[in-house]
Amino acid sequence: MLIMEITVRYYGMLAEITGQSAENLAFAENMSVGKFREEILSRYPGMTGKKFKVAVNLQIADDDIFIESGCEIALLPPFAGG
Amino acid sequence: METSRKKRKVLVDGPISPQFVADSIAKHQSQTGIGAHAIFLGQIRADQKEDGLVSGIEYTAYEEMANEAFYSIREAAFGKFELTCLHIYHSLGLVPVGEISLFVFVSSTHRRAAFEASEFIVEEIKANVPIFAKELVGAGGGFHWKENK
Numbered sequence: 001m002l003i004m005e006i007t008v009r010y011y012g013m014l015a016e017i018t019g020q021s022a023e024n025l026a027f028a029e030n031m032s033v034g035k036f037r038e039e040i041l042s043r044y045p046g047m048t049g050k051k052f053k054v055a056v057n058l059q060i061a062d063d064d065i066f067i068e069s070g071c072e073i074a075l076l077p078p079f080a081g082g
Numbered sequence: 083m084e085t086s087r088k089k090r091k092v093l094v095d096g097p098i099s100p101q102f103v104a105d106s107i108a109k110h111q112s113q114t115g116i117g118a119h120a121i122f123l124g125q126i127r128a129d130q131k132e133d134g135l136v137s138g139i140e141y142t143a144y145e146e147m148a149n150e151a152f153y154s155i156r157e158a159a160f161g162k163f164e165l166t167c168l169h170i171y172h173s174l175g176l177v178p179v180g181e182i183s184l185f186v187f188v189s190s191t192h193r194r195a196a197f198e199a200s201e202f203i204v205e206e207i208k209a210n211v212p213i214f215a216k217e218l219v220g221a222g223g224g225f226h227w228k229e230n231k
Contacts, residue, residue, distance in 0.1 A: 058147045
């Protein structure tokens with residue numbers, strides 16, 4: 001049974017790798033950001049070796065933060081503002 | 083004293099024009115408690131890359147989070163320095179070489195706060211705002227993803 005439904009946004013070169021700027025994903029369980037990184041890498045192997053931060057609901061999140069249904073996740077490559 | 087609480091529009095489409103900078107200065111003439119303005123302008127540089135010269139940068143952003151980050155930076159600057167006024171503008175979309183993509187405009191009674199706040203703000207923007215930059219190179223559609231150091 002799929003219980004964790006999230007929106008995932010992709011930016012910069014990560015959007016090029018996935019071919020899209022956002023998608024809805026569903027998983028069978030809630031998971032940590034660390035586990036989510038593994039899931040995303042297995043879904044998009046082109047991201048291997050690429051540096052990125054993960055934001056959960058507009059906040060940069062460490063790998064031990066937990067993601068729940070309804071969260072907005074963003075994969076953020078290195079910033080280049082200014 | 084300007085309130086820091088109102089959310090301001092920071093992200094603008096395309097380059098920031100010199101006229102806009104001049105108009106911003108003019109708009110502050112009536113604030114006669116101001117003794118110093120510090121203005122930082124980020125201009126697009128024609129860096130030489132392996133495959134050619136940079137011709138421009140295309141900016142994108144995680145806008146909701148970028149706006150929150152700009153707000154936090156603004157609040158932090160008002161908290162840390164004695165400022166009268168603060169405006170930040172950053173371009174989205176294409177900014178050609180030689181044009182302006184960042185305008186930080188800090189005003190204070192005396193110069194020390196303006197000097198120091200403008201440096202603080204620019205460094206915070208480069209470190210903490212989710213803005214992404216595609217450096218366009220040469221005539222053939224080549225590009226590199228830029229990373230702040």
